[in-house]
Amino acid sequence: MTARGRASTPVFTYDVAISFLWPDRAVAEKIKAGLDDTLSVFLSTREQERLAGQDGLSTFGPIYQSEARLVVTLYRPSYGTTKWTRVEMNAIKSRGLDNGWDFFLLVLLEGPGPKWYESFHLYAPYDGNPSDVLDIIGAIKYKARQQGATLRVLSLDEKAEREAAARDAKVRRLSLIRSTEGMQLAHREVQKLFGFIKTKADAIAKAQHNIRIEVESEGDQLVMRHNRCSIELYWSPLSYNLESGNVLYVREYDGFKALDRGRGSLRGSKLRAEGEIAFDIRDDAPYWNRSKGALDPTRLQTSEQLGEELIERAWKFVPRPQWTHGGPHDPYG
Structure with a gap:
């Protein structure tokens, strides 16, 4: 509480954090690519998980529990059965039970939604169509703004820097493949x-x-x-x-x-x-x-x-x- 008795405004490290099973990384990457120009997005990589080792709870748990303004989960029935998604799911559930579910958006990839998330809350379906990804990106931007995020506009220098980094990464990847x-x-x-x-x-x-x-x-x-x-x-x-x-x-x-x-x-x-x-x-x-x-x-x-x-x-x-x-x-x- 502040001196005037009002709750302080939370400070977030990320606008959006995406939680997903590793086989669904392609969908997560596509969503992140559509958000990067306007919002700060956390998307874990295997390198980050390797560096975190067995301490994933203290490394990734807080991101989903308090450090991300909006959390997006790409859900299918096997979500929460792996080490990393279990850590992330528990953090999300704890936050939802403590503070409500306004911070959360469920993207339904397969099957019914999880029992711990009431069906009347907002969710976005995904059937594999490119238009679904665009709809999900739009829903995330809308919900992030509802949660207080400001959509930024990249400068020309920032856009050029990102394009150069993407080209370099592509060259390195193709070199490894060959x-x-x-x-x-x-x-x-x-x-x-x-x-x-x-x-x-x-x-x-x-x-x-x-x-x-x-x-x-x-x-x-x-x-x-x-x-x-x-x-x-x-x-x-x-x-x-x-x-x-x-x-x-x-x-x-x-x-x-x-x-x-x-x-x-x-x-x-x-x-x-x-x-x-x-x-x-x-x-x-x-x-x-x-x-x-x-x-x-x-x-x-x-x-x-x-x-x-x-x-x-x-x-x-x-x-x-x-x-x-x-x-x-x-x-x-």
Whole structure:
């Protein structure tokens, strides 16, 4: 309290702090990019988490409990089950119970909202559309202003400095991707993806005896077959036609697609769709980038996420006797 008996105005380190599960970092980065010119935003990186070590509670807890004017959570049911999101969630819950929920905005990525956050409070849905991100950015700016934030305007010098920093970061990242270290990391990630697909297919076969996704792999090629359809994955290192340099080609076939084994045999299968997925590195972590020709931080997937999607796609395959548009299309770009 001040000398006149009135509550003092709180001082915040950040206008906005975003809490999220690591696989949802691409969405968080896109939101932050849309806010950086007008608001100060805290977005944790793996480097920050590494430096914090086991002391994350004292390092990150206060940011969400008192140091950020507005807290935004990218929520799905698994939020709060990891070490870092558990710390952040507990800080958010404590603040909400003590001071009310005006400081909080929930972005619903999947499933119902958390039980600790009443449904009548404000939340923003996200279905993966670019327009959803713009709507969320607008909602955050509006709510931040309600909480007393002032939207700033960058000077030309500040804008030029940010653009230069972004260009330098891009050059460093691409250099790492194309380095020997980056190549080795990409190869390990390909094998991780292939291993995940095989394990998932085996689990489906055990749980659903009437469903069998046949998986065969050799070297940098994997083929999934189900219901007279096939999906082929082929990793091509250092494909300079794409910016990243390391590309996973994905092709879908009507019919049985065999492993090439150097012979290029298709056994009567017909190509129906094809796409390219680039290998990417963000904060020293490997990802698959769903953009075609340019790296897009909003379209990143872990190997587990990509494997889940490909398995589901193979599971739902239905042979198509004719092309929809007269030729193969790209569902992966």
